[in-house]
Amino acid sequence: MSERVQNFEFRDDFRESHYPFSDSANRISNEYRRLIAAGTFVDAIFYPIDATSNVYLSQIDVSAQVATFSIADRRRRALATATVDLFDPQEIIYFYDTNSRPAGILVAAPLTLAQFGAWEIGTHTFNSVQTEFVASCLKVPVNNGVRGFATADTTLFAGDVYLMGDAGVTLTAQGEVITVHAVGDPLFRRRECLPTETFIPPSFFLTVNGCPPDQFGNFNITVGDNLAADTIVRIVQTDGGLEIRAIGT
Amino acid sequence: MSRAPAYNENQYRDYPFITVVEPIDSNFSNAALFEHLPSAAIVDFGCIMDLDAEFGEGDYVYLSRIERAGAILTFYFSCTSTLEQLVFTRNTATVAEWAIEWAESDIIAGPSYDSSISDNTPAPICRTQGAWRGFLVTGKFDELLALVPDGSDITFAAGLWQIEPAKIQNIYKHYVRSVTVLNRKRTIVTDATINSEVVVYAACLDGNLQFKEGYNCSILQDNAGNRILFRGVVGAGQGEPCQEVSQSSGEAPPDDNPYLTGGPRCGDVLKTINGKGGKSITIKGGPGFTVTAEPANSTLVITRDLSQFTRCGAEVT
Numbered sequence: 001m002s003e004r005v006q007n008f009e010f011r012d013d014f015r016e017s018h019y020p021f022s023d024s025a026n027r028i029s030n031e032y033r034r035l036i037a038a039g040t041f042v043d044a045i046f047y048p049i050d051a052t053s054n055v056y057l058s059q060i061d062v063s064a065q066v067a068t069f070s071i072a073d074r075r076r077r078a079l080a081t082a083t084v085d086l087f088d089p090q091e092i093i094y095f096y097d098t099n100s101r102p103a104g105i106l107v108a109a110p111l112t113l114a115q116f117g118a119w120e121i122g123t124h125t126f127n128s129v130q131t132e133f134v135a136s137c138l139k140v141p142v143n144n145g146v147r148g149f150a151t152a153d154t155t156l157f158a159g160d161v162y163l164m165g166d167a168g169v170t171l172t173a174q175g176e177v178i179t180v181h182a183v184g185d186p187l188f189r190r191r192e193c194l195p196t197e198t199f200i201p202p203s204f205f206l207t208v209n210g211c212p213p214d215q216f217g218n219f220n221i222t223v224g225d226n227l228a229a230d231t232i233v234r235i236v237q238t239d240g241g242l243e244i245r246a247i248g249t
Numbered sequence: 250m251s252r253a254p255a256y257n258e259n260q261y262r263d264y265p266f267i268t269v270v271e272p273i274d275s276n277f278s279n280a281a282l283f284e285h286l287p288s289a290a291i292v293d294f295g296c297i298m299d300l301d302a303e304f305g306e307g308d309y310v311y312l313s314r315i316e317r318a319g320a321i322l323t324f325y326f327s328c329t330s331t332l333e334q335l336v337f338t339r340n341t342a343t344v345a346e347w348a349i350e351w352a353e354s355d356i357i358a359g360p361s362y363d364s365s366i367s368d369n370t371p372a373p374i375c376r377t378q379g380a381w382r383g384f385l386v387t388g389k390f391d392e393l394l395a396l397v398p399d400g401s402d403i404t405f406a407a408g409l410w411q412i413e414p415a416k417i418q419n420i421y422k423h424y425v426r427s428v429t430v431l432n433r434k435r436t437i438v439t440d441a442t443i444n445s446e447v448v449v450y451a452a453c454l455d456g457n458l459q460f461k462e463g464y465n466c467s468i469l470q471d472n473a474g475n476r477i478l479f480r481g482v483v484g485a486g487q488g489e490p491c492q493e494v495s496q497s498s499g500e501a502p503p504d505d506n507p508y509l510t511g512g513p514r515c516g517d518v519l520k521t522i523n524g525k526g527g528k529s530i531t532i533k534g535g536p537g538f539t540v541t542a543e544p545a546n547s548t549l550v551i552t553r554d555l556s557q558f559t560r561c562g563a564e565v566t
Contacts, residue, residue, distance in 0.1 A: 007258055007261035007262050008262065009262045010262060010264035010265075010268065010413065011267075011268060012268075020415075043413060043414070043415035044415055045414075045416070045418060047418050047419070047420065047423075049423060092414050099422075100422075101421070101422045101423060102304075102419040102420075102421055102422070102423075105414055105415060107413070107414055137415070139418045141423060145425065146424070147423060147424050147425065148422070148424070148425055149425065156422070157425075158300075158423065158424060158425055159300045159422060159424075159425065159426055160300075160375045160426055160427050160429065160453075161425050161427070161428050161429070162428075162429045162431055163428055163429070163430050163431070164430075164431040164432065164433060164447060165430075165433065165496070166432070166433040167433075168481075169481070170432050170463075170494045170496055171430045171431070172430070172450055172463065172494065172495070173430040173450055173451035174451075176456045176457055176458050176459060177458075177459045177460075177461050178428070178430055178451075178458060178459065178460050178461065179460075179461040179462070180460060180461070180462065180463050180466045180468065180479055180486075181463030181464040181466055181486075181487075181494050182463070182464065182465040182466045182481035182482075183463075183465060183493075183494050185436055186436075186510055186512065187435075187436035187437075187438065187510065188436060204513055204517075204518045204519075205518060206513060206518060206519070208519070212517065213517070213518070213519045213520070213521075214516070215516045216516065216520075217515060217516050217517075217519060217520035217521060218519075218520065218521040218523070218524060219519050219522050220523050221522060232537065233537070235523065236535070237524065238531070238533070240529075240530070240531040240533075241522075241525055241529075241530035241531035241532055241533070242522065242523055242525060242530065242531070242532045242533070243532075243533050243534070243535045244532065244533075244534055244535060244538045244551060245534065245535020245536050245537055245538060246535070246537025246538065246558070247536070247537075248536075
């Protein structure tokens, strides 16, 4: 196509430029004065949560096999990291924040990533003026509500979150209000301890010969025709229970 | 040397697609499936992959099809992480150059509940929007119209015309869309199965949600630590409950029973006999009676026994 003679393809166009770093970025590290070669990265997009502005490549940790890239914003706050296998470099470098949420990508020319294997093992830091990305590479997420629920072990729940009452906790909801009740489960111990296959439904004494107890749960056994003056049968209480006896000699 | 404006420049290069070098490209090596796409037709594109797209490493967005019906061109963009597509339509007879259009993918019906919560509980998936949305900027269609006869279409193989990865914003796991309140079913007295099911109290809540202290519950809000601490404290919150708390709005007790647990009322159960209670009651025979226990049969045999009494005349039996 003849038009390509006059118009470079996108990546070719920026390969020799500062892009995606800003025009003033010199891409030289603090410690060893290492230069990130032009064309190493050909494009970028970042959308880390809590980012403000002036996102820059803050650090590169180089080890024998991998390089870990970190980005920060103007508050010098680490936002996300990405790890690259220097022996198997990929075109797209994926950044994640501390909660494993996607935070952006760097598009790299894979072969050029080999340069970091020649860097001194250790940490190479940068200031924002050295490695700031152009503003259009940052998509600041809109702060439009709760981003997630994190448990004590930092597991993050996002998207459609299910809050479940269990083990004696019951949740109710009305409108936008979620009420938490710690009311217990009267039979929780049975559920915890008794295997399902061995469960036998309990059968409580509710009646004797069809007669229920009184309001206090008491059931009376009395002698027959106890109004008769000459009955000799007595049911009396003892320390341990009841005694059925006849009186007389 | 001044440069051409962005859209104009993109008319003469593959952007926003990854450059495809004809006939074989490193990103797409199957030359047999190559289909030409005029550069002037699409000059910019961008998209946001939302929660349901589940966009991850290795996924990409690509132009999958172009349909033509008269002057109407329809562009279909697909993604490897979801079946939902972005669809854009242009009336080439009237549309202006550099026309911008936003679109959202249509929701494809999926499972109505999340089986990870429970196999048989309809924990809902609270989708109200497509998995992704994006914009398309188009330029000139002369070459494309010549390429696509009226009433036909071109289908592009996945991976051929990939969108530049930096044109994609991925907000997977970036926010809480909804909260569904559930409870694990209470243990029922007479139920032979130990319940592991859950019941939904309220589904897909959103807005300004609040947590409220219920029975025996204390909630502490730690603004500095950005934490909410729930504690079970006897008498806290609304105090101790005087009745059972429903686990779902439609929860009903088992048949012939007033309680949700299925348990009997306190007064329904025999707790004492003649006022005697405790772990065990001994019924024994006094003069005139013999009480014999048969533990194997769980039986008490009460026998009249007047042998200790003075006999007058015939033997008393």
